[in-house]
Amino acid sequence: MVPRPWRVLGRRQETRDTFTLELEPVGGGDMRFGPGQFNMLYVFGVGEVPISISGDPARPACLVHTVRAVGSVTAAVCRLRRGDVLGVRGPFGHGWPVAEAAGEDVVIVAGGIGLAPLRPALYHLLAAREKYGRVVLLYGARTPQDLLYAREIERWRGRFDLDVQVTVDAATGGWRGNVGVVTTLIPGARFDPPHAVALICGPEVMMRFTIRELQARGVGPARMFISMERNMQCALGFCGHCQFGPAFVCRDGPVFRFDRIQGMFGVREI
Amino acid sequence: MLRVSGRPRLEAVPVPRERGPDPRSDGGPIEAGVKPGYIDHRSVCMSGPSLQPGDRVAVGRDMLQRLFDALRGAGYRLVGPTFRDRAVVLEEIASAGDLPAGWGDEQDGGVYRLRQRGDGALFGGAAGPQSWKKFLHVPARRLWRARRGPSGITVEEEGGDAPRFAFIGVRACDLHAIAIQDRVFLQGTYADPAYRARREQAFLVAVNCGQAGGTCFCVSMGTGPKATSGFDLALTEIADGAHRFVVEVGTARGAEVMREVPHRPAQAEDLAEADAVVARAAGQMGRAMEASGLRDLLVTNPEHPRWEQVAARCLTCGNCTMVCPTCFCTTVEEVSDLGGESAERWQRWDSCFTMDFSYLHGGSVRASARSRYRQWMTHKLATWIDQFGTSGCVGCGRCITWCPVGIDITEEVRAIRGGAPGGAGDGEVKDDAHA
Amino acid sequence: MHTLEPILAEHPFLKGLRPAQLQVLVGCASNVRLDAGQYVFREGEEANRFYILRAGRVALEVFVPGRGPVVIETVGEGDVLGWSWLFPPYQWHFDARALDLTRAIALDGDCLRRKCEEDHDLGYELLKRFAQVIMHRLQATRLQLLDVYGHAPAR
Numbered sequence: 001m002v003p004r005p006w007r008v009l010g011r012r013q014e015t016r017d018t019f020t021l022e023l024e025p026v027g028g029g030d031m032r033f034g035p036g037q038f039n040m041l042y043v044f045g046v047g048e049v050p051i052s053i054s055g056d057p058a059r060p061a062c063l064v065h066t067v068r069a070v071g072s073v074t075a076a077v078c079r080l081r082r083g084d085v086l087g088v089r090g091p092f093g094h095g096w097p098v099a100e101a102a103g104e105d106v107v108i109v110a111g112g113i114g115l116a117p118l119r120p121a122l123y124h125l126l127a128a129r130e131k132y133g134r135v136v137l138l139y140g141a142r143t144p145q146d147l148l149y150a151r152e153i154e155r156w157r158g159r160f161d162l163d164v165q166v167t168v169d170a171a172t173g174g175w176r177g178n179v180g181v182v183t184t185l186i187p188g189a190r191f192d193p194p195h196a197v198a199l200i201c202g203p204e205v206m207m208r209f210t211i212r213e214l215q216a217r218g219v220g221p222a223r224m225f226i227s228m229e230r231n232m233q234c235a236l237g238f239c240g241h242c243q244f245g246p247a248f249v250c251r252d253g254p255v256f257r258f259d260r261i262q263g264m265f266g267v268r269e270i
Numbered sequence: 271m272l273r274v275s276g277r278p279r280l281e282a283v284p285v286p287r288e289r290g291p292d293p294r295s296d297g298g299p300i301e302a303g304v305k306p307g308y309i310d311h312r313s314v315c316m317s318g319p320s321l322q323p324g325d326r327v328a329v330g331r332d333m334l335q336r337l338f339d340a341l342r343g344a345g346y347r348l349v350g351p352t353f354r355d356r357a358v359v360l361e362e363i364a365s366a367g368d369l370p371a372g373w374g375d376e377q378d379g380g381v382y383r384l385r386q387r388g389d390g391a392l393f394g395g396a397a398g399p400q401s402w403k404k405f406l407h408v409p410a411r412r413l414w415r416a417r418r419g420p421s422g423i424t425v426e427e428e429g430g431d432a433p434r435f436a437f438i439g440v441r442a443c444d445l446h447a448i449a450i451q452d453r454v455f456l457q458g459t460y461a462d463p464a465y466r467a468r469r470e471q472a473f474l475v476a477v478n479c480g481q482a483g484g485t486c487f488c489v490s491m492g493t494g495p496k497a498t499s500g501f502d503l504a505l506t507e508i509a510d511g512a513h514r515f516v517v518e519v520g521t522a523r524g525a526e527v528m529r530e531v532p533h534r535p536a537q538a539e540d541l542a543e544a545d546a547v548v549a550r551a552a553g554q555m556g557r558a559m560e561a562s563g564l565r566d567l568l569v570t571n572p573e574h575p576r577w578e579q580v581a582a583r584c585l586t587c588g589n590c591t592m593v594c595p596t597c598f599c600t601t602v603e604e605v606s607d608l609g610g611e612s613a614e615r616w617q618r619w620d621s622c623f624t625m626d627f628s629y630l631h632g633g634s635v636r637a638s639a640r641s642r643y644r645q646w647m648t649h650k651l652a653t654w655i656d657q658f659g660t661s662g663c664v665g666c667g668r669c670i671t672w673c674p675v676g677i678d679i680t681e682e683v684r685a686i687r688g689g690a691p692g693g694a695g696d697g698e699v700k701d702d703a704h705a
Numbered sequence: 706m707h708t709l710e711p712i713l714a715e716h717p718f719l720k721g722l723r724p725a726q727l728q729v730l731v732g733c734a735s736n737v738r739l740d741a742g743q744y745v746f747r748e749g750e751e752a753n754r755f756y757i758l759r760a761g762r763v764a765l766e767v768f769v770p771g772r773g774p775v776v777i778e779t780v781g782e783g784d785v786l787g788w789s790w791l792f793p794p795y796q797w798h799f800d801a802r803a804l805d806l807t808r809a810i811a812l813d814g815d816c817l818r819r820k821c822e823e824d825h826d827l828g829y830e831l832l833k834r835f836a837q838v839i840m841h842r843l844q845a846t847r848l849q850l851l852d853v854y855g856h857a858p859a860r
Contacts, residue, residue: 002427005424045610206853231629238462238598239617240600269640270636
């Protein structure tokens with residue numbers, strides 16, 4: 001499976017080291033994907049890297065990826081400019097259970113860049129808002145400058161059918177919002193635990209503590225979904241790098257129902 | 271903690287701790303000493319009633335070359351055991367004369383030594399350092415070529431004709447290993463077209479083992495020493511007395527090739543001797559692995575103190591993964607020209623023993639040798655079953671023989687099964703303060 | 706004052722207290738309303754009450770010369786604010802400032818300490834609840850110290 005060329009239509013700087021790219025297929029076409037799925041992005045002469053899709057599943061002709069420059073390939077992706085071409089393979093993996101969550105409250109807990117793979121889920125929920133109960137977004141970042149999609153979050157906060165709570169670990173000048181880790185938002189969040197589905201993405205430590213708080217609220221492990229991150233090279237289940245116990249994160253994940261991986265989740269270095 | 275810098279030399283044959291005699295020093299593996307076959311081929315009608323899968327016939331030692339010729343005639347490149355670097359390796363062979371006639375081997379943890387058998391057996395050793403995966407799941411392969419042009423990037427998938435191999439002397443353990451890699455590469459969500467192209471064309475001539483190695487444990491894994499499926503032809507070599515082979519036909523393709531090879535129906539005496547050959551190998555297993563309940567045992571013991579103990583010996587060199595006939599992990603490399611006009615994507619064998627294997631931005635998920643050994647063994651024997659419906663171990667013993675410090679997977683299983691040798695929890699400090 | 710009882714009984718911090726115990730608390734309680742920007746208390750002042758927050762948000766701040774007020778943590782509806790009243794020298798360690806219009810019930814520390822000395826069952830119950838709040842805040846602070854969203858250090 002070889003990459004298809006996509007051209008950079010737009011590039012927005014989200015934070016100091018994170019950029020959002022909008023891509024259009026060279027020669028037309030589109031990419032249908034489910035919220036939570038990912039692509040392999042290929043930069044000519046540099047390499048490939050797995051990046052979750054962060055755009056709107058209802059707009060398959062415009063592919064959106066939010067990328068944080070943490071290594072050579074991600075840095076090269078972030079350096080791309082309007083008009084540049086990169087290769088895309090995908091979409092891969094199993095995403096968020098947005099269809100299964102119909103009729104339920106949905107609690108989205110995101111940490112840092114973990115909001116990127118959750119944004120398509122939120123788009124989906126808002127597009128079919130009447131199918132869901134309460135929808136809550138709890139988002140934590142390091143500082144106010146590290147918040148993704150700041151303007152969009154402001155718009156979401158203005159909606160009556162969406163409860164958005166944002167918190168930062170460290171406040172900086174002029175921040176009037178919450179200060180504290182994202183887990184502190186959980187006890188006060190408005191949802192009905194036995195009828196809620198939680199979608200969680202962030203650093204593994206953050207997800208661990210989030211799961212504990214949600215459990216304390218009475219959300220069962222079969223109602224929590226987390227998106228795992230592992231080294232991935234092929235995205236096809238062949239290269240072996242993304243193994244997480246019996247699971248291949250690329251193929252069986254990246255989104256897992258928590259009760260199915262509960263036994264491994266606490267095991268160190270697995 | 272040891273760190274592997276760079277990747278292991280993937281194609282290299284690991285050098286054993288002890289070396290055997292140079293087989294070439296006494297004139298090399300020539301066909302000297304071959305007894306004339308007792309089969310009178312003038313009485314054999316080659317165009318007799320066609321053979322069916324399951325049929326067993328007998329051919330003389332000297333007819334092996336006819337089989338090779340038939341395979342070549344059918345367009346196959348022959349690959350079989352031959353000498354290199356004081357080991358029996360798998361390479362392209364020109365004739366039956368390239369086979370290591372008269373040579374066997376001694377194997378133990380970290381030990382591989384060739385020895386003269388005292389007969390003319392062509393397949394007298396146990397499994398050597400290499401397996402057939404190097405021909406089906408090749409150590410290095412170009413995935414695609416990319417070119418920078420005026421209108422962006424064009425990517426060209428690697429295609430081309432796959433070689434048509436006839437594998438000569440596939441042991442039962444390796445037949446199972448091939449079947450396991452078939453599940454990995456052909457029977458999942460995606461199929462690997464490069465593997466498929468090579469695999470579908472390969473002609474498999476199995477050999478039932480007549481001699482088990484010191485690290486063999488196929489009997490306990492239920493994978494040998496007799497080839498029961500997955501071959502086109504299966505040979506049993508009878509090197510005592512009249513040197514001959516009993517050939518079992520596995521497929522119509524195998525039967526087709528046998529039309530070119532003078533043979534006669536196997537007689538009761540041939541079959542009895544062939545059975546005795548296999549029974550002898552089955553009785554010689556150097557190791558045994560208690561396989562029942564292994565999945566649950568390992569999956570429920572990620573914190574067993576034994577992992578720490580084995581990690582203290584393990585060099586994380588990755589030899590076990592290179593010689594393992596089922597290990598399939600790969601990495602990719604981007605190779606570009608200096609002008610930046612073209613780039614190539616290469617896939618290479620990788621090992622879960624390297625630090626880079628689990629690298630995520632910031633660090634490796636499995637930074638300790640303990641976690642990497644645990645990953646390899648737990649995957650091989652336990653989670654492999656969840657993934658592919660079969661164990662990833664075929665009992666070939668290569669990982670034991672080629673481990674530079676002689677770590678023995680069967681012994682590690684015994685230790686974990688047996689509880690906690692050396693005191694469970696000794697020295698374990700738990701820091702689980704809750705406040 | 707009797708109108709405060711159902712409010713106290715419903716608040717997560719006091720849920721499950723016996724009616725008699727609630728009555729004691731009501732005797733020490735008063736309604737508080739704070740405008741956005743108004744200080745609830747300031748570092749160094751006498752700590753003689755704590756707050757059951759009903760609505761709005763309060764920031765715990767420390768004033769750092771050269772940087773101005775730095776927000777350590779924010780608390781809001783359903784939370785409880787202030788525990789320096791429990792132990793001598795009964796002094797606030799941080800500033801607390803309302804971020805929004807905030808409604809709370811203030812409980813008089815002097816009054817409560819006396820009642821708790823008289824009724825150790827009540828004292829134990831309250832201390833258990835405060836201990837839990839303190840534990841949660843400490844855990845959250847430790848997580849904050851981890852800086853989990855930051856760059857992991859290079860190998």
